Structure formats: C-alpha cells, structure tokens
Amino acid sequence: MPHYIRFLKPPKVVAALKTGCFVETLITITTDLGDAFLAEDAGLLSILQITDNNGLIIESFEETSSWTAGNRELKISFGPCQLAAAAHAARLSVRDASGGIVDRLEPSKAPSIVTAWSTSFGIAAGLQAEKLVERCFKLEIGPHLKAWEETGNSIARHIWDAALGCVMEIQNAYMRLDGSIPTLQKLFYEQKDTSLRVIELGTGCGIVGISIAQIVPHCSVLLTDLEEVHDIINRNLECATLARMSKAQFWVLDWDEQVPKQIAHHGCDLIVVSDCTYNADSLPALVQILTALVRISPSAIVLVALKKRHDSEEVFFDLMKKAEFEIDSHTVVPLPTLDAENESIDIELYAFRKDPPVDS
Structure with missing residues (x-):
C-alpha cells in the first residue's frame, strides 16, 4: 500500500x-x-526552496537521507544555508529519492511513497510552517491536482488510499479505458445540455470531488462533510484549477439529519463515497442518506470506493441490498506497495443504482 510522508514537527529555522x-x-x-x-529501507530527497516576495525561487538546497526499516521518525536538517533577506520565505519538500519530481496519479501509475510539501515559513529563527502538508499529483488530464491535509491526528482531514484509487478510476472512465466502469463512462458523456451534478459524501480533504471538477467539463460538484473539514476544504478549493464551465463548493451534511434544502435543490446524477465504509457504526446512516438522495434524484448512480480493512464492511453491502440498491458494475484499481513481496493493494469500486420499481 502507499505510504505518506508527514511532518511530525513542521519545518522551521532553528538558527539564523x-x-x-x-x-x-x-x-x-x-x-x-x-x-x-514504512517497514522497508527508502532513500529520501529533501529540497529547501527560498522564495522572494513574489513567490519566485531564488535559492534551492538539497539534502539526501535514509529511512531505515524499523524507524518511527526521522530528523532532517539543512545548513548552513546562505542567508536570504529576512523578508523572504522558505518551503520544504520531502520525497522518495527514486521517484520523479512530481507524484504521478495517472492510469495504472501511483506513488509508493507520497511526497510532502510544507507551507511557507519565515527566514527568521523560530518561525515554523503551519501544521499542514500539501500533496501534488500529476494527472493524465488537465492541471496538477493539489490538496492540503492536516498533519495532526484527525483522520477526517487526511487523504486516504481509496481516494487515490477513485481519482484514478475517474480518469480511466473519462478516457474510456478498458476495465473502467461503463456506467461512469456513459455518465460523463451523456450530459449534453445540462451540467453533470455530483455530490460527494464524507469528502474529507475534497481530493475526489475536486478531481472530478478538474477533469470533467460542465459539471457542478457539491463536496459534503461535517463542519470540521470546512477550513481545509476551502483551502483546497482556492488552489483548484477547474475544467471549463465546472464549479465546486462545500456544504455541511450530517448523515443523521434530513437533506438540507440547498443540497436537495442541487440534485445529483452521481453520488461519490470514498473510504466511508470502514466504520460499521456509521453504515446505517450512510445508507439512509444515500436512500434520501436517490429519492430526490431517482436515476442517480452511487460510486463507492473502498479498501477493505475488515470483514465488518460487508454489512454495507447487506444494507444497500435491503435498501434496494443493486450493483450495476464493479472494477478494481491496484495501488503499489513497498513491502518485501512487492504486492499491490486493491481499491475496489462499485457503481450502485436503485432497483427499478416492479410494475403491478
């Protein structure tokens, strides 16, 4: 499975x-x-960039280091670096030394170790970066996909593996590649005169919904989750470069409550659920909100992406069947891993639709 570089302590100038x-x-x-x-040895490349007031890189420094199997943390140091003007800022990236300049999230290609970029921080000693990390992915279509996530303990504001697999499937389907979900391919191209309406549930950092808005022209994407992700979502929306005539926005949606009027009015052709089936306690509420949304938009397709973590997730499929959803199609997106067997981890994707009513 992929591993993610995270800043336990954000970079800062310790002496100037x-x-x-x-x-x-x-x-x-x-x-x-x-x-x-990470339980394997890995070489790392760290790049410290000094930028001027306009954000242009004026100096760059590199350091190599080694992550050793059994490590839990690793200290990375730079210096002495030629001192730039106090008004200038610095930014640090840490990546797999054997990888490319940018992580590729193209069909059948994904990083084994995901690069981390810090926020900018001051040259003056003691001014550290925010407790955030930026991920930047090169897509097959359109501009790079960028997303900030928190470095703290809230997994609600982290990027999860299923999101990477889901973004890759979105690209596969839009490019009509073999093995991608036919229902999704059709949905992307059958909207002739109206916008494709997308709602993502449990959006977290928003990487999946934003990727749809960046890849698919003429779509309207609602990213929904609890209030706690509001700030990180807005930050990611600000740095997104959306496709022609596409838009994306965030709305608070609690699965235990009724669908807000604004979301109901938006309607949906596609409902996306990425890595939300791991918590068995929340599954009845998830299926309940899916049922409510499809009652509003009966022809909507529900796209579910998951990495099966335990057997209890099978409850989701039982609940969906009881709610009269049927699996329209299914595919698997493999993600790489660095373990000794070099096996991939599968992200499973299912397209559900509501059973049509039986004529009496």
Missing part, C-alpha cells in the same frame, strides 16, 4: 546567523491511517 541559516524538521512515513510505519 550572518553566515547562514539552519532548518530542521521531523518526519514520519506511515500508512493513510497512520497505524503502521
């Missing part, structure tokens, strides 16, 4: 002298949920 400055950070490399550390 006349001869140069010293920058330090503390990183870890974990799974999407942070429940396991």
Whole structure:
C-alpha cells in the first residue's frame, strides 16, 4: 500500500546567523491511517526552496537521507544555508529519492511513497510552517491536482488510499479505458445540455470531488462533510484549477439529519463515497442518506470506493441490498506497495443504482 510522508514537527529555522541559516524538521512515513510505519529501507530527497516576495525561487538546497526499516521518525536538517533577506520565505519538500519530481496519479501509475510539501515559513529563527502538508499529483488530464491535509491526528482531514484509487478510476472512465466502469463512462458523456451534478459524501480533504471538477467539463460538484473539514476544504478549493464551465463548493451534511434544502435543490446524477465504509457504526446512516438522495434524484448512480480493512464492511453491502440498491458494475484499481513481496493493494469500486420499481 502507499505510504505518506508527514511532518511530525513542521519545518522551521532553528538558527539564523550572518553566515547562514539552519532548518530542521521531523518526519514520519506511515500508512493513510497512520497505524503502521514504512517497514522497508527508502532513500529520501529533501529540497529547501527560498522564495522572494513574489513567490519566485531564488535559492534551492538539497539534502539526501535514509529511512531505515524499523524507524518511527526521522530528523532532517539543512545548513548552513546562505542567508536570504529576512523578508523572504522558505518551503520544504520531502520525497522518495527514486521517484520523479512530481507524484504521478495517472492510469495504472501511483506513488509508493507520497511526497510532502510544507507551507511557507519565515527566514527568521523560530518561525515554523503551519501544521499542514500539501500533496501534488500529476494527472493524465488537465492541471496538477493539489490538496492540503492536516498533519495532526484527525483522520477526517487526511487523504486516504481509496481516494487515490477513485481519482484514478475517474480518469480511466473519462478516457474510456478498458476495465473502467461503463456506467461512469456513459455518465460523463451523456450530459449534453445540462451540467453533470455530483455530490460527494464524507469528502474529507475534497481530493475526489475536486478531481472530478478538474477533469470533467460542465459539471457542478457539491463536496459534503461535517463542519470540521470546512477550513481545509476551502483551502483546497482556492488552489483548484477547474475544467471549463465546472464549479465546486462545500456544504455541511450530517448523515443523521434530513437533506438540507440547498443540497436537495442541487440534485445529483452521481453520488461519490470514498473510504466511508470502514466504520460499521456509521453504515446505517450512510445508507439512509444515500436512500434520501436517490429519492430526490431517482436515476442517480452511487460510486463507492473502498479498501477493505475488515470483514465488518460487508454489512454495507447487506444494507444497500435491503435498501434496494443493486450493483450495476464493479472494477478494481491496484495501488503499489513497498513491502518485501512487492504486492499491490486493491481499491475496489462499485457503481450502485436503485432497483427499478416492479410494475403491478
């Protein structure tokens, strides 16, 4: 499975002298949920960029380091670096030394170790970066997909593996590649005169919904989740470059409550659910809100992306069947891993639709 570089301690200048400055950070490399550390050796490349007031790079420094199997954290240091003007800012990236400049999230290609970019931080000693990390992915279609996530303990504001697989399937279907979900292909191209209406549930950082708005022209995407993700979503929406005539916005949606009028009025042709089936306790509410949304838009397709973590997730399929949803089509997107067997991890994607009423 992919592993993610995270800043345990955001980078900061620990000393600023006349001869140069010293920058330090503390990183870890974990799974999407942070429940396991990378158990293989890996070479890392760290790049410190100094930018001027216009954001242009005026200096760049590189350091190589090694992550050793068994590590839980790794300190990375720069210095002495030639001191730039105090008004200038710095930014640090840490990546797999064997990877490319930008992580590729193209069909059948995904990073084994996902690069981390810090926010900008001041040259003056003690001014550290925010507790955020930016991910940047090169897509097959359109501009790079960028998303900020938090470095703290809230997994609601982290990127999960299923999101990467779902973005890859969105590209596959839009490009009409073999093996992608036919229902999704048709949906992307059958909307002739009206916008494709998309609602994402449990959007988290918003990477899936934003990717749809960046890839598919003439679509309207509602990213929904609880209020706690509002700030990170807005930040990611601000840095998104959307496709022609497409738009995306965030609305608060609690699965235990009625569908707000604004969301009901929006309607939906596609409902996206990425990695929301891991918590068995929330599954009745999830199926309940899906049922409510499809009652509003009876022809809507429900796209579910998941990485099966335990057997309890099978309850979701039982509940969907009881709610008269049927699986229209299914595909698998493999993600790479760095374990000794070099096996991939499968992201499963299902397209559901509501059973048609039986004529009496």
